[in-house]
Amino acid sequence: MLHVLALIAIACWTMIAGQTRAEAQEPPSIVGSSPLYGLTGATAWINSKPLTAKELKGKVVLVDFWTYSCINCLRSLPYIQAWANKYKDSGLVVIGVHTPEFDFEKQLPNVQKAVQKLGITYPVALDSNYKIWNAFHNEYWPAHYFIDAKGKVRFEHFGEGNYDQSEHWIQQLLQERSGKPMAGGDVSVHAQGVEAAADMNDVRSPETYIGYARADHFASPGGIKQDAEKSYTAPANPGLNEWGLAGQWVDQKQIAVLKSAxxxxxxxxxxRDLHLVLGPTADGKPVRFRVTIDGHAPGENHGVDTDAQGNGVVKEHRLYQLVRQRGAVADHVFTIEFEDPGVQAFSFTFG
Structure with a gap:
């Protein structure tokens, strides 16, 4: 979500009824500041030795704040990687600052696996303690900071989109650095799967958390019982953006854990798209599931993590794309049923 909250309560940039929350409150600008010193707060680095502000002086730097379960971040990554490839020999250094939202994103092996799977080749700084986040006074995922060769933030962009403008900023800063004109033209990106651009013209569902600390629009009878096992019943006729649980669950601050198959x-x-951040059992056992849309198998409307019959398996902590509608977007009731106990459910996102 794009709004100012306590540190742990900040989430991905989302759309609500066609309007970003940013339109109600603009983020504070750090243009003109020199926050790269905050890189010393990284807990680890991937694809690079540790980088410092002193080493980066004389380079144009793009800092991308992201986290690997954030769908908005994932959809911007193909552009970030394309810029890193196109301009690396012209003096651009791209740094992905991975600041976690959920606890599983603090674990180095999980982030390493995600970086490899996503094909990220530029340096990634793990910001598990929010040191770099705080140095930039950042509040959003994704957030992009464009830094000139003198180490000053010149431009900033929050959320998805406006990629042509961002690339023009990169070209401008590189031209200032070299004193020579930069070749025009923008990168061509053809993202697939979860990285494909969203259909933001017809998204009416917001990012929705399952853990009770930030759970909205919960519609199962009797409400959520915090940190204790409860037998839930699914709402009979949930309204738009209402959701519920069925079966034996323990709802915790960040997650809900299923206690029985x-x-x-x-x-x-x-x-158009429905995603759910899920994890396997606490001891890493996979969990089988089946998805339905309005009580039927999704068919051609299945996501990349399900088949036409709606079947899938949770094997690791990450975002799962469960629905991608091929036709006109309309209201639907989504159901996911888990054939095994122990699944960890975190949040829904849409696109």
Whole structure:
């Protein structure tokens, strides 16, 4: 989500009823400041030795704040990687600052696996303690800071989109650095799967958390019982953006954990794509599931992590794309049923 909250309560940039929350409150600008000293707060580095502000002086730097379960971040990554490839020999250094939202994103092996799977080749700084985040006074995922050769932030952009403008900023800063004109033209990106651009013209469902600390629009009878096992019943006729649980669950601050096989999550949504951040059992065992849309197998509307019958398996902590509608976008009731106990469910996102 794009709004100012306590540190842990900040989430991905999302759209609500066609309007970003940023439109109600603009983020504070750090243009003109020199926050690269904050890189010393990284807990680890991937694809690079540790980088410092002193080493980066004389380079144009793009800092991308992201986290690997954030769908908005994932959709911007193909552009970040394309810029890194195109301009690396012209003096651009791209640094992905991975600042976690959920606890599983603090673990180095999880981030290493995600970086490899996503094909990221530029340096990634792990910011598990929010040191770099705080140095930049950042508040959003994704957030892009464009820094000139003198180490000053010249431009900033929050959320997805406006990629042509961002690339023009890169070209401008590189031209200032070299004193020579930069070749025009923008990168051509053809993203696939979860990285494909969203259909933001018809998204009416917001990012929705399952853990009770930030759970909105919960519609199962009796509400959420915090940190204790409860037998839930799915709402009979959930309204748009209402959701609920069925079966034996323990709802915690960040997650809900299924205690017995056959548990379900139901969500009445309106968007082309539906994603759910999930994890396997606490001891890493996979969890099988089946997805339905309005009570039927998704068919051609299945996501990349399900087949036409709606079947899939949770094997690791990450974002799972469960629905991608091929036709006109409309309201639907999504249901996911887990055939095994122990699944960890975190949040829904849409696109």
């Amino acid at each position: 056959g548990g379900k999550i139901v969500f009445h949504f309106h968007a």
